[in-house]
Amino acid sequence: xxxxxxxxxxxxxxxxxxxxxxxxxxxxxxxxxxxxxxxxxxxxxxxxxxxxxxxxxxxxxxxxxxxxxxxxxxxxxxxxxxxxxxxxxxxxxxxxxxxxxxxxxxxxxxxxxxxxxxxxxxxxxxxxxxxxxxxxxxxxxxxxxxxxxxxxxxxxxxxxxxxxxxxxxxxxxxxxxxxxxxxxxxxxxxxxxxxxxxxxxxxxxxxxxxxxxxxxxxxxxxxxxxxxxxxxxxxxxxxxxxxxxxxxxxxxxxxxxxxxxxxxxxxxxxxxxxxxxxxxxxxxxxxxxxxxxxxxxxxxxxxxxxxxxxxxxxxxxxxxxxxxxxxxxxxxxxxxxxxxxxxxxxxxxxxxxxxxxxxxxxxxxxxxxxxxxxxxxxxxxxxxxxxxxxx
DNA sequence: CGGCTTTGACCGGCGC
DNA sequence: GCGCCGGTCAAAGCCG
Numbered sequence: 001x002x003x004x005x006x007x008x009x010x011x012x013x014x015x016x017x018x019x020x021x022x023x024x025x026x027x028x029x030x031x032x033x034x035x036x037x038x039x040x041x042x043x044x045x046x047x048x049x050x051x052x053x054x055x056x057x058x059x060x061x062x063x064x065x066x067x068x069x070x071x072x073x074x075x076x077x078x079x080x081x082x083x084x085x086x087x088x089x090x091x092x093x094x095x096x097x098x099x100x101x102x103x104x105x106x107x108x109x110x111x112x113x114x115x116x117x118x119x120x121x122x123x124x125x126x127x128x129x130x131x132x133x134x135x136x137x138x139x140x141x142x143x144x145x146x147x148x149x150x151x152x153x154x155x156x157x158x159x160x161x162x163x164x165x166x167x168x169x170x171x172x173x174x175x176x177x178x179x180x181x182x183x184x185x186x187x188x189x190x191x192x193x194x195x196x197x198x199x200x201x202x203x204x205x206x207x208x209x210x211x212x213x214x215x216x217x218x219x220x221x222x223x224x225x226x227x228x229x230x231x232x233x234x235x236x237x238x239x240x241x242x243x244x245x246x247x248x249x250x251x252x253x254x255x256x257x258x259x260x261x262x263x264x265x266x267x268x269x270x271x272x273x274x275x276x277x278x279x280x281x282x283x284x285x286x287x288x289x290x291x292x293x294x295x296x297x298x299x300x301x302x303x304x305x306x307x308x309x310x311x312x313x314x315x316x317x318x319x320x321x322x323x324x325x326x327x328x329x330x331x332x333x334x335x336x337x338x339x340x341x342x343x344x345x346x347x348x349x350x351x352x353x354x355x356x357x358x359x360x361x362x363x364x365x366x367x368x369x370x371x372x373x374x375x376x377x378x379x380x381x382x383x384x385x386x387x388x389x390x391x
Numbered sequence: 392c393g394g395c396t397t398t399g400a401c402c403g404g405c406g407c
Numbered sequence: 408g409c410g411c412c413g414g415t416c417a418a419a420g421c422c423g
Binding site for chain 3: 234235237239240246248260262
């Protein structure tokens with residue numbers, strides 16, 4: 001009896017629910033047996049009648065059944081215990097597996113960073129001494145410019161000579177993704193900025209007029225997408241060589257804002273919408289445009305930012321990547337295009353690739369700009385950038 | 392009625 | 408000088 005209770009107590013610590021039931025049953029058994037035994041003692045001193053003998057027979061049968069039930073309950077407890085052990089073993093195995101996966105991730109990340117550093121070293125070694133820098137990501141095709149020319153500022157260029165810096169990052173868009181993007185078109189600002197587009201941004205600056213031109217190629221089959229700014233159409237013209245009419249828009253967010261934009265479909269691919277922004281906003285951008293600027297910059301990662309952000313010196317608190325890109329695409333002596341805030345020495349004899357690890361990510365710097373290698377994949381997937389500084 | 396689009400006219404730059 | 412072309416203007420019409 002006492003051993004039974006001890007066992008019950010032990011089970012109580014492990015399996016409360018099962019134990020409650022077992023204990024209730026055991027106590028019921030014990031109580032029943034005791035009463036029956038006492039009755040038997042009393043009756044043993046008295047002459048036993050035939051009826052009593054029959055009653056004893058029934059009692060013996062009942063005791064046998066109860067013993068069988070008790071045995072079954074013990075077996076059930078053992079099964080539960082076994083299951084518990086199996087589950088605990090399974091949990092241990094999963095923990096071990098989890099630990100191994102974590103180690104694998106750590107190793108992969110370490111290899112990745114090592115490769116980034118090696119890549120930067122190789123790039124530095126291969127850096128040509130002439131004033132031409134070539135960077136490319138992804139597939140190359142003849143139709144896509146993938147050349148970066150850096151003219152030496154110190155080489156005594158005449159004013160009418162071309163200053164040119166261009167960088168392109170080629171996109172590889174999965175056809176399925178592209179189809180998905182088309183289906184998603186027109187779902188608003190976020191989806192526009194979130195990468196449904198293949199964008200190529202080109203910049204040109206006229207030193208004489210200090211006018212900024214930013215061209216954005218967006219894959220969009222619907223009407224021109226809302227970029228957050230308010231535009232008023234003031235003209236439309238069919239340009240030579242392209243049957244698609246070119247539409248002219250003027251920024252109407254603030255009176256007198258000189259920013260204009262031209263929208264035209266690409267002849268080669270009618271699904272591509274070429275939007276060219278020109279000028280510098282003389283007002284803070286609306287919330288939507290600012291959000292658009294930041295989201296575009298985020299989606300395009302460090303090498304691309306919204307054309308609106310290019311054109312607006314009031315864009316508050318740009319991300320480090322954004323300011324980096326501004327710097328990258330700006331040039332010393334032509335800082336006026338970004339409201340005069342950005343100054344950068346993109347030219348000069350000291351351009352070289354350097355790399356450093358910052359914040360867990362590795363940054364590759366050409367000396368003119370910084371490329372966050374961590375973002376390489378999404379960047380290559382989403383953005384092609386051609387930034388040119390020319391007269 | 393105000394704001395926007397449409398559309399033909401106009402203007403200036405550039406090449407021949 | 409002339410013609411072409413890209414960009415802009417402004418009147419007319421549309422729409423909410």
